[in-house]
Amino acid sequence: MNPKRPQGFTLDIPFAVPPQLDATMDIQIPALAWQSTGDGGYRRTLHPGDRPITIEVHQSEQGLLFTADGQHPNLPDLLRRMFPTQVADLQLGADPRLRALRRRYRGVVVMWAPPFEALVLTVLSQNRTGEIVRRVYPHLDAACHGLTPQRLADLDPDTLRTVIRSAGPYKADRLSQLAKLVAADGIDSFNTRIVDAPAAQALSYLETLPGVAHKTAACVLVFSARTSATLPVDVHLFRVAGRLGLADHDGRLTTTSRDAVINALLAHGPDTALAHFLFLLVGRTTCTAADPTCGSCFLRGRCRHAATASLSRKATP
Helix, strand or coil: CCCCCCCCCCEEEEECCCCCCHHHHCCCCCCCCHCCCCCCCCEEEEECCCCCCEEEEECCCCCEEEEECCCCCCHHHHHHHHHHEHHHHHHCCHHHHHHHHEEEEEEEEEECCCCCHHHHHHHHCCCCHHHHHHHHHHHHHCCCCCCHHHHHHHHHHHEEECCCCHHHHCHHHHHHHHHHHHHHHHHHHHHHHCCCCHHHHHHHHHCCCCCCEEEHHHHHHHHHHHCCCCCCCCHHHHHHHHHHHCCCCCCCCCCHHHHHHHHHHHHCCCCCCCCCCHHHHHHCCCCCCCCCCCHCCCCCHHCCCHHHHHHHHHCCC
């Protein structure tokens, strides 16, 4: 039996397109702080004030309906900031392949997370599934009594390893070290470095932190700073962009080919970075590595890989 929905505060945020909540919560880094309620909704704990507040979100007729077990004057603005815009609103250029992606996922909400939360979630997700991170994160947040750099830095190392064990206990040292570095500078300084600094400078700074390479740093910049200057490249995006013909590469994910893919995608429109996770959605469903289901893919009419596969099948006696 599902627990009763939290009561005390409600907020209905309307959108121009009916939201696709499950797709919104599928793969984006900020979504990994939310857990399924089992009835089509998602739940997490926020700490806008002195006490934790449990939030649930469900689809409403034309938007997202939030309920909470407490109130805080900053809560409405915080929730609106966390769910700011939809794929339908993104400027992805005129390429028909990107237009098809936007049309297919037009109701997906492009989420936002505070920079430090985004950083921790991304580190936890390294070499782990989203479902593992969803199980780990609420326990980490509870152990810290609300995730902050100082509270994470102060967490007992053995406790930290135990709490994040399924996401990789070896990550405890890097999380503790980066938390200490951020805490020493102060969270306001950290946020300024991520959100207000030029993207190249913010990227370089993030890459100096323990356990943070380009993909992790780019995730933080996309989801927290809404950057249009870089994007994270994983194997799914690399494969799908190549098969669609949006970026040419030799199939090997190197620094050089990664940068070429980034430059090719960003040239299409200012919001392509925000839409990077759409390639992951396609890559995990139809455009899989070993056995892509081209015949059922909504992009098959615009995909050079699907066209080649179709010709190959016709040529087979």
